[in-house]
Amino acid sequence: MEVGSHVKLFLDHATTLKLHTGNLVNRCRLKCPSSASEELQDCIRATLSEWLAMLPKTPEIDLPGALDCTIPQNTELITPEEREELRVSVKLFLAESNCSSIKNAVDLACVSLGVSQLDSVIIAPPVLPEGETLTLAHLQPLWAKLEEVVQNQKAASIGTSDLDKTQLEELYNWAQVKPSSNQVNLASCCVMPPDLTAFAKEFDIQLLTHNDSKELLSSADFQEAMQESCKDLQVADWRLEWVLRYSIIVKSRGIIKAKGYLVHAQKNTI
Numbered sequence: 001m002e003v004g005s006h007v008k009l010f011l012d013h014a015t016t017l018k019l020h021t022g023n024l025v026n027r028c029r030l031k032c033p034s035s036a037s038e039e040l041q042d043c044i045r046a047t048l049s050e051w052l053a054m055l056p057k058t059p060e061i062d063l064p065g066a067l068d069c070t071i072p073q074n075t076e077l078i079t080p081e082e083r084e085e086l087r088v089s090v091k092l093f094l095a096e097s098n099c100s101s102i103k104n105a106v107d108l109a110c111v112s113l114g115v116s117q118l119d120s121v122i123i124a125p126p127v128l129p130e131g132e133t134l135t136l137a138h139l140q141p142l143w144a145k146l147e148e149v150v151q152n153q154k155a156a157s158i159g160t161s162d163l164d165k166t167q168l169e170e171l172y173n174w175a176q177v178k179p180s181s182n183q184v185n186l187a188s189c190c191v192m193p194p195d196l197t198a199f200a201k202e203f204d205i206q207l208l209t210h211n212d213s214k215e216l217l218s219s220a221d222f223q224e225a226m227q228e229s230c231k232d233l234q235v236a237d238w239r240l241e242w243v244l245r246y247s248i249i250v251k252s253r254g255i256i257k258a259k260g261y262l263v264h265a266q267k268n269t270i
Contacts, residue, residue, distance in 0.1 A: 007052050009063060011233055016066040019263040020112055021047050022074025025256060040217050040243065040261055041225045047071060048229035070112075076258070077114025078248065086257065087249045088113060089120040091161070091183075093216045094142070095240040097126050101264070102145040105244045106154050108262055113246065121149060122159040122183060127215045134163075136170045147177040159183070161210070165195040172203060181206040216243055222265060237268045 021027075021043040051069040078086060092105050102123070109118060125142060128134060139160075146158045159181030160171065168182055182200065184192060186209050200207045223235040241264045248258040 007055055007230060008233070010055055010067065011230065013063040014065060014067045015267045015269055017069060017238070017263075017265045017267075018066065018108065019044060019047055019051075019069040019261075019265075020075060021260045021263075022071055023076065023258040024260050025258055027074070036212050036245070037216055037221070040263075041221055043261060044222065044225040044263060045229050047074075048226065052230055075112070075260075079114070083115060085251055087119045087251050088115055088246065089122075089249070090118055090244050090246045091122040091124060091212075093124045093212075093243045093245070094126045095215075095217075095219065095242055097138075097142075098241065099141050099145045101242045102142065103149065105242050105262070105264065106149050108264070109244055109246060110154060112262060113248070117153055118155045120157050120159060120181070121146065121155040122161055122181065124161045124212070124216070134167060136167070136174060139167075139171055140174065143171060143175055147175070150177045157181070159206075159208075161212075162214075165193065165199050168196065168205070169199055172205070178203070179205060181208055183208045183210045185210055185212070187211055216245075217263075222263070238265050239268060240265050 021040075024039075024043065047069055050071055054071075078088070090106075090109055092102065094101060106118065106121060110116060123142060123146060125134065125138060128138070143158075146155075149155045150158055157180040158177060160168065160179050161183040162185055163171065163182050168179070172178055182196075182205055184196070184207055192207060197207065199205070217240060219238075219240045222240040223238055226235045226238060227233060243264075244262040246258075246260060246262070247256055249255065250257050
C-alpha cells in the first residue's frame with residue numbers, strides 16, 4: 001500500500017500501536033503458513049493494510065497518540081450467556097523484560113474478547129542473549145506480576161513454557177501461586193524427559209506440547225511487516241513489546257471457536 005499524506009500523519013504522530021488480528025478461524029486464507037511466526041506476520045500485514053485503508057482522508061486536528069488497529073467486523077465479543085461453555089486460553093510472548101506488559105496484555109485481552117477473566121495464561125519469557133541460561137532470578141519478577149493477575153481474578157490459572165525439571169522445580173518451590181502447566185517444545189525433545197514427567201505428575205502440573213519458535217516475532221520481523229503494509233514509512237523507531245495469542249474452545253465439543261493475536265508496539269521517541 002502506498003502511504004498517503006493522511007496515513008503518514010497518523011503514523012508519524014503515534015507512539016503506541018495496538019493490533020488485533022480478529023478471529024482467524026473465520027479468515028479466508030490464500031496460503032497455509034509454515035509456522036506460527038509466518039502466520040503472525042501475514043496477519044499483521046493484512047490487518048494493518050485493511051485498517052490504514054479505512055483511515056479518514058482528512059484527519060482531525062487532534063491525532064491519536066495510540067493507534068488501535070482493529071477491524072470491527074473481524075472481531076466478536078464473547079457474550080455472558082456463552083461464557084460458561086467456553087475456555088479462553090492465552091500465551092503471552094514477551095519481547096522485552098518489562099513486567100508491566102503482563103498486566104497490560106491481560107487487560108487488553110479481556111477487553112478485546114469481552115470477558116472479565118481468562119481461564120489460562122501461559123508466559124514465554126523474552127529470549128536471552130546467546131550463551132545465557134534462564135534462571136529463577138529471570139522468572140521471579142515476571143511470575144510475581146502473573147500472580148497479581150490471578151489475585152485480581154483476571155486469570156484462573158497460570159503456566160510456564162520451556163522450563164526443564166530443575167527450572168520448574170525452583171519456580172514451583174518459590175511461587176505463591178503455583179504453575180498449573182508447563183509447555184514443552186517437542187522439536188527440541190521428541191519424548192518428554194522422564195524427570196520432568198515425574199515431577200509434573202507428583203505436583204499435578206499439566207505438561208503441554210507446542211512447536212513455537214523461541215522468538216515468535218522479532219522487532220525486525222515486525223518492522224518488516226509494517227513496512228510491507230505501508231511503503232515509504234520510517235519503521236526503524238518502532239519496537240515490538242509483546243504478542244498475545246488466544247484460543248477460545250467450546251468445552252463440550254473440543255472445537256476451536258476463535259483464535260487470534262494481539263500485538264503491542266512502541267515507538268522510541270528519544
